[in-house]
Amino acid sequence: MPVPSAEFKKALKRLPDAEKEKLLLRAVRRDAELYETLVFELLPDVTTEQVYEQASDRIHELFNVAVTGRLLNRSLNKALGKAVKETARARRITKDKRLEIDLNLYALRLIFDNYTGQFDSPYAGFFTSTARLTARTAQLVRTALHEDLWLEYKPELDDFLAQLHGRSKSRSLKFELPRELVLPD
Numbered sequence: 534m535p536v537p538s539a540e541f542k543k544a545l546k547r548l549p550d551a552e553k554e555k556l557l558l559r560a561v562r563r564d565a566e567l568y569e570t571l572v573f574e575l576l577p578d579v580t581t582e583q584v585y586e587q588a589s590d591r592i593h594e595l596f597n598v599a600v601t602g603r604l605l606n607r608s609l610n611k612a613l614g615k616a617v618k619e620t621a622r623a624r625r626i627t628k629d630k631r632l633e634i635d636l637n638l639y640a641l642r643l644i645f646d647n648y649t650g651q652f653d654s655p656y657a658g659f660f661t662s663t664a665r666l667t668a669r670t671a672q673l674v675r676t677a678l679h680e681d682l683w684l685e686y687k688p689e690l691d692d693f694l695a696q697l698h699g700r701s702k703s704r705s706l707k708f709e710l711p712r713e714l715v716l717p718d
Contacts, residue, residue, distance in 0.1 A: 570626045581627050588623040588632075589639050592616045596643045606654045609644075613662045616640040630677035634686065637670040641693055652700050660702045664710050667693050671714050680717050690714045 537545075545553070561568040573579050595612040620640070624633040644663055652660045671694070674686045691713045697703050703710060 566622060566626065573626050581629055581632055584623050584627050585632055585635060588619055588636055591619050592636065592640050593643065595619070596640075596647070600648075606651050606656045606659045609648055609651055610659045610662055613640065613644070613659065613666065617666065630673060631682075634670060634673050634677065637666060637673070638686070638689060641667060641670065642689075645693060645696060649696065652702065657702055657705070660697075660700065661706060664697050664703065664706055665708065667697060668708065668710050671711055674714060683714065683716055687714045687716065 548556070557571075561571060569584075573584060595615050596609075600608045600612050617637075617640075620633055620636040623636055624630065641663070648659075652663070654660075667690070671690050674683055674690065678686075694711060694713055697710060698712060
């Protein structure tokens with residue numbers, strides 16, 4: 534992403550308000566994420582909860598509509614990748630890491646409630662992607678949230694981690710999958 538130069542900033546300040554408005558409207562018509570970011574920042578009635586609802590609806594749709602039969606493992610892996618991108622987009626819009634954690638957990642809940650049978654597939658892609666997302670979410674909880682909030686996420690993350698470690702594929706992962714979310718002493 535380009536960094537605005539000092540000359541650009543000065544030129545922008547010299548523009549009349551009507552011209553600035555035209556430029557901004559043209560920019561948001563071209564970039565949906567910019568539009569959603571500005572809507573979130575400028576409109577007082579748009580909240581983080583609404584962004585969560587919209588993103589979780591899209592993630593739900595990815596797993597329940599886009600996932601189809603014959604190559605189920607591959608379509609689940611694609612849906613998971615798109616869900617991760619949707620979560621990252623929501624975080625960029627709101628700048629809220631807790632929202633990212635909550636959306637990751639929403640996607641993981643969908644997976645563990647509906648698709649754990651695919652972990653036994655001969656193809657390891659979906660299992661590996663799920664394990665990677667679970668490990669990343671546990672890491673995010675530890676690095677992005679205050680220690681007092683860790684307890685809120687511990688039972689669910691520990692359950693997901695235990696289910697992943699209960700599969701034989703967990704031994705062949707190329708990254709460290711924690712056994713539990715470690716709380717501070």
